[in-house]
Amino acid sequence: MTAKPADTEQEAQRLTTVLEKEVESHGLVLEEVSVRASGKQMIVQVIVDKADGTQSVILDELGEVTTTISNALDQDAKYASVDPYELEVSSPGLSRPLTLNRHWIRAKNRMVKFNLADGTKLRGRLTEVADTEVVISVHHEPAKKGMKIKVDEPKTFALEDIRKAVVDPEINFDDALFENIDIEDLEG
Template sequence: MEKGEVRSPFLLLYGMEVKEKVTELLQPYLNEDQYFIVDIQVSPSRNRSKIAILLDSDTGISIEECAAISRKLGNQLEEIDLFNGAAFILEVSSPGIGEPLTLNRQYRKNIGREVAVMLHGGEIRKGVLEDVNEERIVISETPARKPKKNDPPAGPVEIPFADIKKTTIQVSFK
């Protein structure tokens, strides 16, 4: 916090408490771990707070499934009056194709797909996601240029999670 910066106690108090309560209330709607929480963002406001939830599953989640969870959760949030009568916006959706992978379960779901992996040093490695475990991913790297006759054959590359800044799925229209 910068010198002279004043943090609103409303933001400090609400952010974590609301996120924890929403996480707790979501549990019955995750169908015994069929769905999983990718992220919950809470943007408190005196006028209209916003809760944005990203859910996924190993086989994907439909708009209808997100809408059903949103209706049930929204009703519960209104019943318990989480925002003390203030208006709020609730968004429940799946991560878009451009959203980075953040959970091991998301990586496993995308084995066989083309990924771009940005390392903490800024280097980007591209290839097909071949394997995932708790410590690392393995990609069959796509060469940045057409291989020359004397280049060693491209093989699988292990990348520890500790080295990964961001991984995104690459969309191909071939």
């Protein structure tokens, strides 16, 4: 028996109502619930996030909220009796669009890629977040390899003018971290 998309959407909405208070009891926000069929079982995916601040959900918090969600599902008539299910609980990944003010606050001081309503695509460091606007220092790629990136002075962008935005991960290697590593130990 395969679940229809409309059925899984309705179930996701129902579970959102069932699980919201359970997640909030951990000081977290229920970001999203999705349900999909996989063979004869259902996969319930739950995404949780911090309610505010710049810190991400840590592994211990994920473990605790997963236990609470699992217990709530075990008490739910649909999941307790008949339907086998798999539960996946996670925090939002870097690809999550920045759509809510708290998403922008969490991304403060990070690089973001964003598209303006006029189609302009930009990349820059998010330095300030207000209720209706953000301040970003736009970075321009160099014209030629080896040239430095040009960084504009911080500029204010109205959130209503930003069509899409995501965190742009930076990969910085700190050579000092590797100074005390003995290569022979790694080859062992």
